Amino acid sequence: MTDADSPPPGEQDLAAVMFRILPRLGALEEPILREAGLSMWEYAILTEVASGAAVSQRELSRRTRRDPTRLGRHLDELVKRELVSRDRPQDQRQRTVAITESGQALLDGVRRNIREVEDKLLHTALTESDARNLRRLLDRVAAACESD
Template sequence: MGKRAGAPRQDLAAMLAPLMRELLAAEQSVLAKHGLTMWGYAVLSTLDRSAFRTQAALAEAINADKTRIIRTLDDLQDDGYIERHPDPDDRRVRLLAITDKGRDVKDAVQDEIQRGEERWLGELTQEERRVFLRALARMAPG
């Protein structure tokens, strides 16, 4: 095998894992302040990007087991953040929608999280930031 030119770099996971741990820890305090869990925030964010979804489709979209998110959905509904209605075409299926109250809390959390991300993004020049965010968007699954 030939030797690669240039300095070796760490694997992507080795570079991203410490950053992800810091980002998730910073998000956790914001979520707790607003009374949301990470799964609750994921549900609200996903529902805000799309119309009614079934619980099964939502679970797939956020990569969660459909039976394990039921408690999260119950909590979000109890807080008035989502609505669940029977599907008129199949009464066994529940259709989900974010409420205005749910959108307001999701927007508040997202704004606060993104303001906190300036700690890391502020290390980049405007051009580096633009390229970094564009590259992440391109590489992100889904």
């Protein structure tokens, strides 16, 4: 690495920056999730299930990076609360998971509330345009990480 390739003085690595931001986001989002009766993992699972058509438990485990056994426990709870359904297609051994109407309604409300607190946080340091760009850029980085 040459001096030209070196990071500017004082510029932190991405992980260092993210570790400064994540605790604050967690503190802002935790009361919203608690009020909705969701753990962070259950919220992540609901979000992933809601992102498309019914998904297999194996695929859901991969997407959420949650161990299949632990994922199964979360799904049992979400099924019990009628937030997701879990079906076994006739021609497949693997169950598929889909969000229910009540699960989608809960998720929509939680997302609105989380977006509101995130926007307040972002707007303490960024313009509306910068906040939109940051979200867009982070989505691109996240997608690149998932394709690895």
